[in-house]
Amino acid sequence: MSFDQFLSITPSPVFSAIIWAVIIIAILYLARATVHAALRSAGGILHNAMRIGSRSIQRAETRLVERNKEVLLAAGREAKERIIEREFERVGDSVDKDLSKYPALRRRLNEAIARIDEDHQNAIDVPPSPPGWTKAVEVVAKIDAPSDYMIGNILADIHKSLLKAHHQAIEEYRKASAARHKILSGMMPQWIKIQQTLSAVTKNIDSLLKRSREIDRHMKEYEDIVKGTDRAVQTLSSSSLVQFFVSALVLVVALGGATVNFSLIARPMAEMVGGTNFIGSFRTADIAALVIILVEITMGLFLMESMRITRLFPVIGALPDKMRVRMIWVTFSILFMLASVEAGLAYMREILLQDELATSAILRGDSTLMVAGDFQWITTAAQMGMGFVLPFALVFVAIPLETFVHSMRTVIGVIGIGLLGIIALSMRVLGNAFRYGATFLQRLYDLLIIVPLWIEHMVARKRNGSAGQFKEVSP
Amino acid sequence: MKIRTLPIILIFLLTACGEPVARNTGAYLLLDTSGTYSDELDKAVHIINYTLTRLGPADSFAVARIDTGSFSEKDIVAKVTFDDRPSTTNRQKRQFSEKIAAFTSNIKAAPYTDITGGILQAIEYLNEKETGRKVIFIFSDMKEELAEGYVRDIPLELDGFEVVALNVTKLRADNIDPRLYLDRLEAWKTVVEAGGGTWRVINDLDRLEKLLGR
Numbered sequence: 001m002s003f004d005q006f007l008s009i010t011p012s013p014v015f016s017a018i019i020w021a022v023i024i025i026a027i028l029y030l031a032r033a034t035v036h037a038a039l040r041s042a043g044g045i046l047h048n049a050m051r052i053g054s055r056s057i058q059r060a061e062t063r064l065v066e067r068n069k070e071v072l073l074a075a076g077r078e079a080k081e082r083i084i085e086r087e088f089e090r091v092g093d094s095v096d097k098d099l100s101k102y103p104a105l106r107r108r109l110n111e112a113i114a115r116i117d118e119d120h121q122n123a124i125d126v127p128p129s130p131p132g133w134t135k136a137v138e139v140v141a142k143i144d145a146p147s148d149y150m151i152g153n154i155l156a157d158i159h160k161s162l163l164k165a166h167h168q169a170i171e172e173y174r175k176a177s178a179a180r181h182k183i184l185s186g187m188m189p190q191w192i193k194i195q196q197t198l199s200a201v202t203k204n205i206d207s208l209l210k211r212s213r214e215i216d217r218h219m220k221e222y223e224d225i226v227k228g229t230d231r232a233v234q235t236l237s238s239s240s241l242v243q244f245f246v247s248a249l250v251l252v253v254a255l256g257g258a259t260v261n262f263s264l265i266a267r268p269m270a271e272m273v274g275g276t277n278f279i280g281s282f283r284t285a286d287i288a289a290l291v292i293i294l295v296e297i298t299m300g301l302f303l304m305e306s307m308r309i310t311r312l313f314p315v316i317g318a319l320p321d322k323m324r325v326r327m328i329w330v331t332f333s334i335l336f337m338l339a340s341v342e343a344g345l346a347y348m349r350e351i352l353l354q355d356e357l358a359t360s361a362i363l364r365g366d367s368t369l370m371v372a373g374d375f376q377w378i379t380t381a382a383q384m385g386m387g388f389v390l391p392f393a394l395v396f397v398a399i400p401l402e403t404f405v406h407s408m409r410t411v412i413g414v415i416g417i418g419l420l421g422i423i424a425l426s427m428r429v430l431g432n433a434f435r436y437g438a439t440f441l442q443r444l445y446d447l448l449i450i451v452p453l454w455i456e457h458m459v460a461r462k463r464n465g466s467a468g469q470f471k472e473v474s475p
Numbered sequence: 476m477k478i479r480t481l482p483i484i485l486i487f488l489l490t491a492c493g494e495p496v497a498r499n500t501g502a503y504l505l506l507d508t509s510g511t512y513s514d515e516l517d518k519a520v521h522i523i524n525y526t527l528t529r530l531g532p533a534d535s536f537a538v539a540r541i542d543t544g545s546f547s548e549k550d551i552v553a554k555v556t557f558d559d560r561p562s563t564t565n566r567q568k569r570q571f572s573e574k575i576a577a578f579t580s581n582i583k584a585a586p587y588t589d590i591t592g593g594i595l596q597a598i599e600y601l602n603e604k605e606t607g608r609k610v611i612f613i614f615s616d617m618k619e620e621l622a623e624g625y626v627r628d629i630p631l632e633l634d635g636f637e638v639v640a641l642n643v644t645k646l647r648a649d650n651i652d653p654r655l656y657l658d659r660l661e662a663w664k665t666v667v668e669a670g671g672g673t674w675r676v677i678n679d680l681d682r683l684e685k686l687l688g689r
Contacts, residue, residue, distance in 0.1 A: 097663065267561070270532070270560070271560050271561060271562060272561075272562055273557035274532070274560065275532040275533070275559055275560065275561055275564075276498070276499060276532050276533035276559050277530075277559070278498065279497070351562075352561055352562060355561075355562060355565045356561065356565055358565075359528075359565040359568050359569055360528050362569060363524035363525070363527050363528050363568065363572055364524065364525075364528070365524070401629065442648075
């Protein structure tokens, strides 16, 4: 039935339209309660579904927050344990190194002190005093015979002898003082030795004290991590994010190095495995070059693990020391061989390149390019050097890789928490939109049937008015 | 986990071990040595050398002359399938170039021009080589002149072939009536496309990068 047919039920289309409008409005008015209920229940169902979904996602978010916190604390705890362990190792080394020398040090100190004591004893020996004639001279001097010639002579002789003895005593005293000063001068090196020894002891003790203060600080942080304090979590979280971005940056740099390495060996590799073989859609030579680089990186990882610099493979870290040392040598040897192979391939690359350039020049009839430069050896040597060094440089990828892997867990957790939060919020907003949308549709529906509703309202008011009058009269 | 990864590994292995796709190129250059065209051979050497620079390991290349009866292996001046190793490929290229130089210095002009016979020989050669891409270069004015008794009214099987006419020079008659030149090219285009091949004309030899370009 077309629209024109609808308007042709009466001769006048306007009248027909009015009739249809009345019919439709009447139907809508009659179906009002049902439509309202349907809209209400539809809105309610969707709102509840979204609310439940949102709550469920919020719970998942909370669980993820908890899990992320646990991961963060576990990682932080492990890292801190490693630091504290390392600090204790350093303290242990220091104590071993310094205290093992302690008996010798003590012996040296005792010897020096004994020597000083002995010298001191020698230094305090009293010098010989002048002979004990003083009292005799006093007695003789009291003899009252100034006019007696004999006595005068005797006294003069005594005086002379006394002066002589006095001079001798002074000489003796000077000699003894010189000997004492010599002994005291001999004590100086012993004092300096003692001072130096004590300075070394002080330095060692200061170093130990510094280390112990560091350990105290780390222990405090460790305790915070074990307790799971918010401060510790915040510190670890920000530290983890920083580590993630820094390690990602370093890995990008390493990727650049690996790409350079790849371009150095891919071309000459075609000389070894053929330039026309394909595995899937990739050249076998390219895959072979890539495999060499990946093997180098793997060897680097094992080397770092064996040296206990990284801890990506606990099995390697738990190996006995003897086995670990063997593993270090084996991985290093393989790396060295691969680096040598790469240097050779880099050299071959240069030869191939020159050959290709020469061939192209011959084919183009260009004789100028065929003359090799005098400084050609520089690029060849540079390529060989890069070919040899890059594998060893790639060894250190293990360190940022470990940091990246560990910090990535936390970062993925943080991103997951953010996403879940956004989804939960969106679902809540959507649930409310459904709820209020249903109410809005109800109002819109009522707007279509506003005329019958107004009539209903008027009738109801009139009825209520007459009922009110009745109520007023009836008492 | 193992059960999930197994199909992926199987798919990878099946992909890796599937029928190998030929990725090499086979090029066959027909060289017109008729009297009207033999003066252009310097350009031909230039093109051959350029083609050599563009080919790589495992590619095939042959140069044959067009003379009275070109459907013959004897007309192949030089042919090579390059080695897998780049160093050997370079050596082969130099040897090939020397062979062409020796040929062009002692060339004798042919009285007739059997282009169709040459194309038939090229088809046979490239089909035998089973290269991934097959290109026939025709260095000629494209004016076929057959000796009496030679039958060349044969449909060409050029499915998967690219036919490139190089340096199609205008003859004196073409200058008088250009329609002859245009008709000649159109006729060859029709023959090639009817055989399932693609047709190109390159007259600007300063832009040879289009030679093996797709």
